[in-house]
Each structure stands twice: as C-alpha cells, then as structure tokens.
Amino acid sequence: MxxxxxxxxxxxxxxxxxxxxxxxxxxxxxxxxxxxxxxxxxxxxxxxxxxxxxxxxxxxxxxxQKHPEAVQAEFGALLPIDGQDRVVERAKGRRIQLEAGRIAVPGDRPARPLQRYLKELARNRLAEASDFYAARLGKGYSRLTLRDTRSRWGSCTADGALMYSWRLILAPPAVLRYVAAHEVAHLAEMNHSQAFWDTVERIHGRWQAPRAWLRENGASLHRYRFGE
Structure with a gap:
C-alpha cells in the first residue's frame, strides 16, 4: 500500500x-x-x-467532518485512560507513572512505551474482570488474548478462548467490565438469544448503559495513534 x-x-x-x-x-x-x-x-x-x-x-x-480528528500519543496529548482524560507528560524517573489527570512517560518518544503500558494495564483489568464473571458463571475460559480489532470489542470461541480489544482501557471501567461479562456469558450461550442476555444480566447486572456508550462512543477510541 x-x-x-x-x-x-x-x-x-x-x-x-x-x-x-x-x-x-x-x-x-x-x-x-x-x-x-x-x-x-x-x-x-x-x-x-x-x-x-x-x-x-x-x-x-x-x-x-463527522469523524473526530486523530490524536497522536505524544507529550501534551490528552488520553482517556480508564475513561478519564490524562495529559501525557515527561517522567523524571524511569518508570511510567499513572496519576489523576496525568500519565508521565520516560524518554523522548512516549508513543511506543505508552502503548505497551496500556496493553499490559488492559490485560490486567480484563483478566481480573473475566475471572470475576467466569466465577459467577461457574465456567472457566481457556486463554485470554488482546488485539487491536476494528470490527469487534471482544469474542469468545467454542473452546473457551476470550479475545478483547486492548483499547477498552481507554473506555470507562464500567464499559470494560460489561464487555468482559458479555464475552464470558458466551461460555454458556454461544449466541445472542434471550437466554444469553439473561446470563449477562445474571452475572453483571444491567448492561444497557455501557452497551449504549460503546455504540455512541466506541469508534472514538480508535482515534488515538501510537506510531502506527
């Protein structure tokens, strides 16, 4: 290309x-x-x-004009980590520091280290949520992987493998947890029948609001660029 x-x-x-x-x-x-x-x-x-x-x-x-402009992950940029805007700043030490309103990154080029950090943070949060909902469901999953998918936020295979978009770490925590519950529910119901949605509600509670947030705002999570 x-x-x-x-x-x-x-x-x-x-x-x-x-x-x-x-x-x-x-x-x-x-x-x-x-x-x-x-x-x-x-x-x-x-x-x-x-x-x-x-x-x-x-x-x-x-x-x-109908699409939000791309945001490069560089110093001074605003990134919505956990759904809260954080300014990317230069760290004084050697480690990335996530604080209220800011994320400090060492070095001169923050994009790649920041992306690695966000992927690891997403993995931790999604694994914790998946474990929680799987325990409620009474079923285990075989593995968990992260990708940068553009067509879906998560998936569950017939052999119990869960996949999530790491960009869920840029959404509010309630949205990330909903997606985890949605995919875990597929361990019991590999469809979107009424039984599936009943399962989501049983292990997660009301799901309509986070699902609506994704429909209205999910595309904007792809505007953040990390040197692609």
Whole structure:
C-alpha cells in the first residue's frame, strides 16, 4: 500500500491499495478512524487514482467532518485512560507513572512505551474482570488474548478462548467490565438469544448503559495513534 495526500488545508492522508480483483477505483472512508483508502486495479496509474480523489475532495472532507480528528500519543496529548482524560507528560524517573489527570512517560518518544503500558494495564483489568464473571458463571475460559480489532470489542470461541480489544482501557471501567461479562456469558450461550442476555444480566447486572456508550462512543477510541 502507498501513502499519498489530498492537497488542501489540512491535507488528507490517502492510502492507495492495489487489487487484482478490482475493475475500477473504489473509495472507502473508515467509520472507525476516518482512514481514506482508494482501491485500484493493478494496471491503473496512481495519478488516475489521485485525480479521482481530487474530484471527490468535497465529499471526502464533508464525510471526515463527522469523524473526530486523530490524536497522536505524544507529550501534551490528552488520553482517556480508564475513561478519564490524562495529559501525557515527561517522567523524571524511569518508570511510567499513572496519576489523576496525568500519565508521565520516560524518554523522548512516549508513543511506543505508552502503548505497551496500556496493553499490559488492559490485560490486567480484563483478566481480573473475566475471572470475576467466569466465577459467577461457574465456567472457566481457556486463554485470554488482546488485539487491536476494528470490527469487534471482544469474542469468545467454542473452546473457551476470550479475545478483547486492548483499547477498552481507554473506555470507562464500567464499559470494560460489561464487555468482559458479555464475552464470558458466551461460555454458556454461544449466541445472542434471550437466554444469553439473561446470563449477562445474571452475572453483571444491567448492561444497557455501557452497551449504549460503546455504540455512541466506541469508534472514538480508535482515534488515538501510537506510531502506527
């Protein structure tokens, strides 16, 4: 894939992707992070795809206005860790320090260390929540993994493997716990039947509010960039 920019103020990043199956240029804007991707046939010159994007410039910019701007994980940025905004600051010591209203990171480039720290924090919180709800359910899970998924916040396989998006650490704790309860409930009900939702309510309690929060705000958790 190649990276280009649509001219303007500000310029818009464009990702060009070639596909052997493509017969014409297609344009896609991610509903999660606003990433603009142009897919084009292998034989089509890149300049043709860029000209196509310029023709659609007004539509692209209008669509992007509906998405929050990307936030780079750098000093001075605000990150919603545990759903609370924290300013990324430079640490005086050698360890990351998470405090009320701030997170201090050592070194000159905070993005990668910060991402590692958040993934570990997410693993700890999700493991604790999964253990809690699994004990209430009376069923165990086989393993727990973290990914940076864009289509789902969690999953549960038939052999009891739980997967979560590590970005749940950026959501309020009640939302993270709801997702853990949701996936653990699948250990008993591998569907979304009424029996499944009854199980979620039995081990977690009322789930409607955190589920609504994810629907309304979940996409914004993908706006935070850690050097990808």
């Amino acid at each position: 190649a990276e280009h920019h649509l001219p303007g103020d500000p310029p818009v990043a464009l990702t060009l992707r070639r596909s052997a199956r493509a017969r014409r240029i297609s344009l896609r804007i991610s509903s999660l992070d606003g990433r603009v991707t142009l897919t084009l046939p292998k034989s089509l010159p890149e300049r043709a795809a860029l000209a196509f994007a310029e023709e659609k410039a007004d539509w692209i910019r209008g669509h992007l």
